[in-house]
Amino acid sequence: MIRTWCLNDAHQSLVLASFGGGLPEVVYWGAALPAGEPLEILAEASVADVTGGMIDRNAPLSLCPEASNTFPGQTGLSARTRDGSVLAPVFRFESEATSGHDLTLTFTDKDLGLTLIFDLTLTPDTSLLKLQTRLESADVIQVDWLAAPVLPVPAHTDEMIEFSGRWCAEFLTRRLAFAPGARLRDNRTGRTDHAHFPGLIACNGRTSNTQGEAFAFHYGWSGGHRSVAEELADGRRQVQFGHASGSLAAGRHFASAPLYATWSGSGLNGAAVRFQRHLRERIVTGARSPRPVHYNCWEAVYFDHKLDDLKAIVTRAADLGAERFVLDDGWFGRRDDDTTSLGDWIVDARKYPDGLSPLIDHVRSLGLEFGIWFEPEMVNEDSDLYRAHPDWVLGPADQIRGRQQLVLDMAREDVRDYLFDHIAAVLWDNAIGYIKWDHNRVLPVVEAAQTEGLYALLDRLREAFPDVEIESCSSGGGRIDFGILERTQRVWLSDSNDALERQRIQHDAALFLPSSVTGSHVGPRHCHTSGRTLDIALRAWTAAQRHMGFEMDPRELGDDEAATLRKVTDWWKNNRDWMMHADILRLDSPDPAVIAEQQLAEDRTRFTVFAAQTRTSDQILPRALRLTGLDLSATYRIALANRDDAPRLSRGAPLLKDGPLEASGQYLMSHGLTLPWRFPETVWVLEGRKL
Known part of the structure; x- marks a missing residue:
């Protein structure tokens, strides 16, 4: 006897068959089958032959291949x-x-x-x-x-x-x-x-x-x-x-x-x-709409929290277009470096003698949301929590430390209760709308119960504080998956704010992640993780390809840099409503020096193309860049959003340098766009509309 089942939609079909009551096997997976396809015949057609040197029946490659079937x-x-x-x-x-x-x-x-x-x-x-x-x-x-x-x-x-x-x-x-x-x-x-x-x-x-x-x-x-x-x-x-x-x-x-x-x-x-x-x-549920321009103070101050400096930074960030301010590591316990105080989630009275209210009030007076950093799953040995509960640590006492810290056993209900109570107290006492949730080391032992405990704590916090957004950070991109995103609204894709590295990371992460959850920040002029010095235009346009934010001391910007950042931030705000719901389509660039993507709106009437020249090309003239996902017979108008960035060495007259191009979807996908020449470490940004 053969039983069959089919999961089917307009794009694909998955056909399962059980032979003689055994576990189901996938007998077809691919393009959507027509209605009325005889599934039992597909099951019979899937049976493979046997020949010399084989057992008398092929062991089923079922949904759970069985040792009892000599798999x-x-x-x-x-x-x-x-x-x-x-x-x-x-x-x-x-x-x-x-x-x-x-x-x-x-x-x-x-x-x-x-x-x-x-x-x-x-x-x-x-x-x-x-x-x-x-x-x-x-x-x-x-x-x-x-x-x-x-x-x-x-x-x-x-x-x-x-x-x-x-x-x-x-x-x-x-x-x-x-x-x-x-x-x-x-x-x-x-x-x-x-x-x-x-x-x-x-x-x-x-x-x-x-x-x-x-x-x-x-x-x-x-x-x-x-x-x-x-x-x-x-x-x-x-x-x-x-x-x-x-x-x-x-x-x-x-x-x-x-x-x-x-x-x-x-x-x-x-x-x-x-x-x-x-x-x-x-x-993903509970995310802000529209997505706010994010500012994080980590690479501006690190652990050196001074109220006047932070207020000045917030004021400058707001002037540049920020809509959310996140106070990163260093606000709690006696946290002057990474050797102490994890687990002691109480505001440091040395740095904040009047609590967080003076800073939060200033942030909110400028119209910004206030966010805060936690690393709840970790503990330092130099902490009141560890001194009181060394038995709460996961793994053996002689384990190798990671980033000067140990891991709390999240499978324990008393650990989760402690963390909930302390995080909730900070949220109840302060007007906080956002948590950056960090996790800065690998675990000493591997237990599924650790992750299940984390999920339970996050679920409890989400229920108690449904209006608080949570970002998943784990030394950058160390915890990004659909399981954590059932409980969070944003991921910190990488600790690298190097725009060149970000271009590649964002490009490959787009195989799974949409823009709306992918945090991307304008880093310092001199990148703290790569040592490179990069132009503000590259840094800003790279951040504008995802959920945009800033993460540097904005007071370092000169007038021209500030003007560029305001311009790009305003552009992102004007486009975020559709871009945060757009499909990210990776383009097949014929030039390996160019990383290019096309963000296509849900209604397919508009798109933006980002083409980043990451290094000098092997050939002297830019190669035509073919677009994708367009209506073949429709006409599109395309213009360079940043055509003023063309350098003097671009001496010719490509059409896009002087004005918009109008062409069919067939032309744009078959031949592609001829872009002006540009220096390496720059980005062309093109805006397209269906006429």
Whole structure:
């Protein structure tokens, strides 16, 4: 007997089949199938042959490949009894339930008292799959590995794009060829991490930003994760995601985090837009609209908090266009450097003898919202909290310290109660609308309970203070994922305010993240993390590509620099209402020195193109830049928003230098735009409207 199910929308179809009551297998995933497609025939057509040197039936590559079926690759479940005996369940169909676009499939092994449940959703308006595995046991067992629903990728997608990176260089991408064996990434840092963003894209050599097929995955979990991209000896391929090895404790109830996935027939952008829209429309809640221009004081004052200086900085930032002021690290305990006071969330009376009210009153008198920095999950040994509760620390006493700090055990209810009470007291006593929530070290041990405890605390704070926005920061981009973004409204993409580095980081992060949640700041003239000195125009236009902010001492700006920053900030404010809901489309630049993207409005009637010249090009003339996502037969008017920035060495007369260009979508996507020559470390900004 064959049972079949289909998750389907206008863009893609996922067809599942259960043979003889066994676990469901994906027998089709790709472009949307026509109505009435006979699913049972597709299931029968998926059965592969056997030949010499093989067992008599191919082991199913199911949503949870089973060892009991002699599966030759990485299985979807690894579990033991309390006495250590290996469990090899044989699951059989129990029930199904549908509700709207949700499908739940339940399978049991009655002899072992195990129930395996798959929760499957395809959201039609964003065309994103959300897939989760749950395991229930009658007895206490130890689960070493539980994969989210396992998906195959076809033979013609013979490459994968994976993500790595480091502090100040997040979202690095690498293309690797599939080959026999398993590509395993096991992130045991206890956080999403700079080096292990939980994403993967299966594609092939013909896949670009704008063309070709892509199967994209993201594991929505803020703790350590494990991923497997495997090519079996028989040629089949599978992708698995789950929690990091060793992070699941013994128990009776287990669940993977949601795995988000989609198929695209229109290149990487097709998948990226679905992730961007789903995050913006379905996951992030409670975000300010319009998004306020952000100012953070960290790179202006660090720990040296002086009320008069801070007031002067706020006044200058407001004059430049800031609408929110965030007081960063250094306001609490006796926090003069990073060796002390984490955990003592009480206002430092030395720096603020009258509390935070004088500063907050000044900020609000200028029309700005006030925000504040916390790092709640951490503790310094030189703190009142640690002296009172050394037993609250996660991990062994002789562990290696990280950034002079230890980690609190967030699985403990008393720890969460303490943190809630102290954070809530600061919020209740002060007019605060925003929290920058930091997390500056990896964990000494990997436990899923640590992340679950964090989620519980954030959920409690969100319920008590629904109007307070929260930013996820972890030494910059160390905790960015859909799990944390269910509870926050913004991410700090990187501690690097170097605009050249930001161009690349933002470009690659756009494969998953929309502008509205991605913080990007105008840093100091002399960058604190790279040592480079960059022009204010590059820094400002780079920040204007995402949720714009400033993070420098604004008093350092000369008159010309201040005028440029005001101009760009005003431009961003005039465009933010549509840009914060726009699709970020990465352009296939024929010049590797140019990073280019096109932000296309929801109604597709307007767009902005940012083309950053990151270094000197190998050729002397700019290469035509082809656009994407336009109506072929429509006419568009395009103008350079910053054409006054053309240097003297641009001596010719390209049309865009002197006025707007009007051309068809066909021309703009087939031939592209001829841009004026420019120096490296500059950005052209083009505005387009459909006529």
